[in-house]
Amino acid sequence: MMKSKALAALVLLTLALTACSSPSGQSTPAAAGKPFNFLYIGGLTGALASTSALELKGIQVGVDQLNKEGGILGRKVELTTLDSKSDATEAVSVLQKYLSSGKKPDLVRAATSSTEALALMPVLTRAKLPAYSGAGTSLLDKPAEYPYLKLVAPPFTRQVQMLETYVKNKGYQRVTVLAPSDASGDDTIAAVNDSYKGTGITVTAERYNTADIDLSVPYQRALASDPQAIYVNCLGAPCSRLVSARESVSNGTDVRMIGDLSLAAYPGGPAATAPASVLKNLFLLTTPSMVDYPAKDTSARFAAWYKGMTEQGELSGTSAPAIAYDGLMAWAAAAKDAGSTDPAKMMKSLNSMKFPAGYFTDYGKASVRYTSKSVFPQLPDDAFTVVEASVQKGGQYPPLNLYAFTK
Numbered sequence: 076m077m078k079s080k081a082l083a084a085l086v087l088l089t090l091a092l093t094a095c096s097s098p099s100g101q102s103t104p105a106a107a108g109k110p111f112n113f114l115y116i117g118g119l120t121g122a123l124a125s126t127s128a129l130e131l132k133g134i135q136v137g138v139d140q141l142n143k144e145g146g147i148l149g150r151k152v153e154l155t156t157l158d159s160k161s162d163a164t165e166a167v168s169v170l171q172k173y174l175s176s177g178k179k180p181d182l183v184r185a186a187t188s189s190t191e192a193l194a195l196m197p198v199l200t201r202a203k204l205p206a207y208s209g210a211g212t213s214l215l216d217k218p219a220e221y222p223y224l225k226l227v228a229p230p231f232t233r234q235v236q237m238l239e240t241y242v243k244n245k246g247y248q249r250v251t252v253l254a255p256s257d258a259s260g261d262d263t264i265a266a267v268n269d270s271y272k273g274t275g276i277t278v279t280a281e282r283y284n285t286a287d288i289d290l291s292v293p294y295q296r297a298l299a300s301d302p303q304a305i306y307v308n309c310l311g312a313p314c315s316r317l318v319s320a321r322e323s324v325s326n327g328t329d330v331r332m333i334g335d336l337s338l339a340a341y342p343g344g345p346a347a348t349a350p351a352s353v354l355k356n357l358f359l360l361t362t363p364s365m366v367d368y369p370a371k372d373t374s375a376r377f378a379a380w381y382k383g384m385t386e387q388g389e390l391s392g393t394s395a396p397a398i399a400y401d402g403l404m405a406w407a408a409a410a411k412d413a414g415s416t417d418p419a420k421m422m423k424s425l426n427s428m429k430f431p432a433g434y435f436t437d438y439g440k441a442s443v444r445y446t447s448k449s450v451f452p453q454l455p456d457d458a459f460t461v462v463e464a465s466v467q468k469g470g471q472y473p474p475l476n477l478y479a480f481t482k
Contacts (some may be wrong), residue, residue: 121161133396363439390470
């Protein structure tokens with residue numbers, strides 16, 4: 076972590092800069108008006124409850140920062156939450172009930188899981204509501220069909236691409252993909268098959284049911300093909316079950332397991348629910364926010380955000396709340412840039428804005444931008460790392476056996 080004096084200086088500098096200007100360099104208009112209604116839809120209960128709790132912490136930091144700066148175009152940001160119960164059908168139901176009451180949000184945080192986000196988007200699009208999500212499925216990457224959507228997390232295809240680089244570097248020739256029997260699993264497996272085509276690396280795939288308590292059977296099937304590495308896609312509670320399954324299977328920890336960003340972002344990390352013995356040969360794809368980097372690799376914006384997070388209590392992760400925060404702040408910056416909260420005008424600004432390096436807290440000092448060709452952010456290789464799983468400190472992983480994609 077940063078030294079206290081350096082952290083305080085960076086925090087003061089960041090708050091001063093953000094209060095004076097938007098990423099585009101334009102000053103914030105002082106137009107007053109009704110509150111800016113920010114709607115959060117997520118699993119406040121159910122399998123994703125712990126992740127949603129983290130997200131709301133990150134969002135609260137953003138809401139507080141924006142309101143201290145005068146809100147969005149002079150409008151105070153007011154947060155409303157709806158519980159999807161971690162279920163796609165319920166997510167649509169609570170949204171429709173909310174809209175039928177005559178309320179219209181100015182921005183929507185549309186769930187965490189790909190399944191929920193896919194269910195919500197038709198309703199949000201018909202209502203012409205700007206939205207963002209932590210989902211990673213390429214099925215949402217349809218700018219023409221979803222003209223008011225921007226995603227903040229990298230797509231599964233980008234994660235697979237980075238892990239292919241890692242696998243090649245390690246010299247592995249046999250890889251098994253273990254993915255859920257849902258939209259994110261379909262997307263992950265398709266991305267792996269496409270990415271590894273022509274590489275000479277043999278890829279096999281196994282599926283698991285997210286509702287199953289014991290996942291030792293699918294993990295045993297994943298080992299049956301004698302892989303040198305098992306690439307795991309999961310979200311929420313099934314992540315801990317998959318990690319625990321390694322110990323209940325003979326020689327289960329002898330093969331390297333590589334978890335994607337969702338496993339890495341599981342609240343508390345794998346060590347939160349599994350003994351140290353299960354962490355053997357467990358590696359995680361991460362973003363810079365997840366790893367306890369030296370001070371020189373941490374942006375001033377991250378320092379201010381992290382301070383706001385720790386003031387709310389002990390942290391059990393940084394990526395989920397960072398993504399939730401980054402999406403809100405990106406849309407707020409777009410509104411300031413456009414001088415309007417009109418969805419089409421904000422989207423036009425998002426697709427043309429040049430966010431300074433370090434603006435997105437989840438991606439460290441990597442430069443992030445959007446274009447009209449994708450709902451996903453354009454991310455350079457230095458927005459990713461691979462780290463050995465270990466006990467988190469302050470919501471972050473120690474940089475053990477850290478693999479950087481750019482030197």
